[in-house]
Amino acid sequence: MHTPDPHRHTPVPPVRPTRRAAALALAAATAAVGLVVAAQGGAGAAVQGSLAADTQFYKDPTSQVVKWVAANPGDSRTQVISKRIASQPQGIWFSNYRPDSVTSDVRAVTSAAAQAGQVPVLVAYAIPNRDCGGASAGGAPDLPSYDAWVGKFAAGLGSSRTVVVLEPDSIALTTCLSAQQQNDRFASLARAVTTIHAANPNAKVYLDGGHSTWNSAAEQANRLRGAGVLNADGFFTNVSNFNTTANESSFARNVLNALGNPGNLHAVIDTSRNGNGPAGSAWCDPSGRRIGNYPTAATNDSAVDAFLWIKPPGEADGCAAAAGTFVPDIAYQLAQNAPDPSTPSQPPSSQPPTSQPPTSQPPTSQPPAGNAACSIAYRANSWAGGFTADVTVKNTGSAAISGWTLGWTFPGDQKVTSAWNARVTQSGAAVTATDLGYNGTLAAGASTAFGLQATYGSNNTTPTAFTLNGTACTTS
Missing domain, CATH: 3.20.20.40 (1, 4-beta cellobiohydrolase)
Known part of the structure; x- marks a missing residue:
């Protein structure tokens, strides 16, 4: 899961073969990427690691x-x-x-x-x-x-x-x-x-x-x-x-x-x-x-x-x-949906990018008052002092939900540090997660998932009470 997959490697005169599957590196010399990307050109004056900014990486013609x-x-x-x-x-x-x-x-x-x-x-x-x-x-x-x-x-x-x-x-x-x-x-x-x-x-x-x-x-x-x-x-x-x-x-x-x-x-x-x-x-x-x-x-x-x-x-x-x-x-x-590699891009921002890069601000439809029936699956993977959580939001009602806001309160001293596929904010122990536009519509029976990373001191008790657009959800 966290690892790459084996790649074949067969010698080739001018170049070499290619690698293995879940992991390799079409590593390159200029970069820009779909949502947060590093500028390829003009790297000269920027802060730099120990490789020269203009390093050109080798392209394998037999990949x-x-x-x-x-x-x-x-x-x-x-x-x-x-x-x-x-x-x-x-x-x-x-x-x-x-x-x-x-x-x-x-x-x-x-x-x-x-x-x-x-x-x-x-x-x-x-x-x-x-x-x-x-x-x-x-x-x-x-x-x-x-x-x-x-x-x-x-x-x-x-x-x-x-x-x-x-x-x-x-x-x-x-x-x-x-x-x-x-x-x-x-x-x-x-x-x-x-x-x-x-x-x-x-x-x-x-x-x-x-x-x-x-x-x-x-x-x-x-x-x-x-x-x-x-x-x-x-x-x-x-x-x-x-x-x-x-x-x-x-x-x-x-x-x-x-x-x-x-x-x-x-x-x-x-x-x-x-x-x-x-x-x-x-x-x-x-x-x-x-x-x-x-x-x-x-x-x-x-x-x-x-x-x-x-x-x-x-x-x-x-x-x-x-x-x-x-x-x-x-x-x-x-x-x-990625940018053209010849188009200059901006250096990575300190904020993690959202999924599916919108050309403008993603729509934030106002969640309806009530009318939400939902179930929540909250699965945490913990280590000493920190954890990640995968949260699945399911619409168990008979009508579609257009725009969602999920709320819960941490029972312990957990503090969210980052999130993906949702916008997550925290005030005290209260946490609010909202959709990112592209994943805001849930048809009856449909679900979506997001994740977060957090720290904790002495208490990492799992939350059990969640509300979706103000309506209490069941947990699974």
């Missing part, structure tokens, strides 16, 4: 999307997919455990990138027991084999600038490991950082930072420290997920703060499909999503080195098709 565009010139979706997805650089996944060929496979990419004057984004994805046996299961048979594989991977890096995204989910997702197994994995990751830097001092190595609605910043920082992040160049967040750039940037700064703000560490953020945030708690090929910031190192954020497309837009998570399969309908949906 699945590039091949599909070339093979389908007459398809009605091709122009949009070509202009807004295939045109962008992407990360290249090394997810098949092939120790005999990995050096030459990596060298094919780094050599082609160096010749083009571009920076490749390479994703190493072969840790044993990866994805805890989920949709992206696989990897090396054991840690000694993995250590040897990393040495061979590093041997192909050359000497030019390279970005290495090291093992998505390997640090955030450890629920299937014993304490000793986790320690052993983290020690292996620390060795991998050292091995890669020794092979190519110009390589930038980023470790797994999870994302803003997973582990707390303090917990993720502790894990990163154990995996040797202080000797790396930073960490990556949001791989294969949908959290907004603003929320991920804030989370990255919190992790850096928990690490003591070492000057050598920065974050990179996967923005491949976070343009309008998550679809509630749905993670596997949810509909209605949009590409986010186009890949760029011009982030206008000193904590963030780059926005990268680590998960290739259009590649399935495993529900619409087998994980890693390019699905043109998914790519078209992600691209059709």
